[in-house]
Amino acid sequence: MKLFYTPGSCSLGIHILLEEIGKPYDVENAMLQVPSAERDLTRINPKSKVPTLVRDDGSVLTEFPAIAYWLARTNPQAKLLPGDAEHDTRALEAMDYAVATIHMQGFGRLFRPSAYAPSESDAEAVKARGRELIEMAFALMDKTLEGHDYLVGTFSVADAALFYTEFWAAGRMNIPLPPNCAAHYARMKARPAVARVLEKERLV
Numbered sequence: 001m002k003l004f005y006t007p008g009s010c011s012l013g014i015h016i017l018l019e020e021i022g023k024p025y026d027v028e029n030a031m032l033q034v035p036s037a038e039r040d041l042t043r044i045n046p047k048s049k050v051p052t053l054v055r056d057d058g059s060v061l062t063e064f065p066a067i068a069y070w071l072a073r074t075n076p077q078a079k080l081l082p083g084d085a086e087h088d089t090r091a092l093e094a095m096d097y098a099v100a101t102i103h104m105q106g107f108g109r110l111f112r113p114s115a116y117a118p119s120e121s122d123a124e125a126v127k128a129r130g131r132e133l134i135e136m137a138f139a140l141m142d143k144t145l146e147g148h149d150y151l152v153g154t155f156s157v158a159d160a161a162l163f164y165t166e167f168w169a170a171g172r173m174n175i176p177l178p179p180n181c182a183a184h185y186a187r188m189k190a191r192p193a194v195a196r197v198l199e200k201e202r203l204v
Contacts (some may be wrong), residue, residue: 002026004041004052007201010064010103011051012167013160015201017071019193020155021078027200064099065092068157080157087152094144094151094158097137102165106134110173134169138181145180149187163188171203 005011072080109130169175
C-alpha cells in the first residue's frame with residue numbers, strides 16, 4: 001500500500017491507522033503546494049487531494065471515511081472498529097462528524113475563508129463562524145468522551161479522525177480543547193503508533 005499524504009493534514013489520521021495495523025506501507029508527500037497539473041497525485045487521483053491510498057492491487061481509494069473503513073474491515077486483527085453493530089455504527093458516526101463538521105465546516109472556514117465569503121470584507125466573520133463551529137463540535141465530542149478513554153470505549157477509526165482535528169486546534173492554532181478532548185489528545189500522542197507518525201511527518 002502507498003499513502004499520498006501532506007504532513008499535518010487530514011491524512012495524518014490515515015497515516016496513524018496504517019501504523020496501527022503494522023503491515024508494510026509506503027508514503028509519498030503529495031506536494032500540494034505545487035500546481036495541481038504538476039503533481040504525481042493528480043495522475044493517480046483526479047480529485048488531487050489527500051488522503052489517497054493506492055492498494056496493493058493498484059486500485060485507488062479516496063476520502064478519509066472510505067479509506068479508514070476499508071483499512072478496518074480488511075485488517076480485523078488491528079481492531080480499528082469495535083466489532084459489533086452498535087459500536088461500529090457509533091464509531092462511523094463520530095468519524096464522519098470529525099471529518100465533515102469539525103474539519104470541513106469548522107476548520108475549512110479558518111483555512112479558506114474565501115471559499116465561504118462573498119467578499120474579502122466578510123473573511124473575519126467567516127473565520128469567527130468557523131471557530132464557533134469548532135468549539136461547539138469539540139464540546140459535543142467532549143461529552144461523548146466523558147468517562148471513556150476513547151470515543152467508543154476502545155481505540156477506533158473515530159479517534160484517528162478526532163485526533164487530527166485536535167492536533168490542528170491544540171498543536172497549530174492555539175484553540176483550547178475542553179478537558180476530555182485535551183485528555184484524549186494527550187492519550188493519543190502517547191500511543192506508540194501515533195508517536196511514530198508524528199516523528200515521521202516531522203511534527204514534533
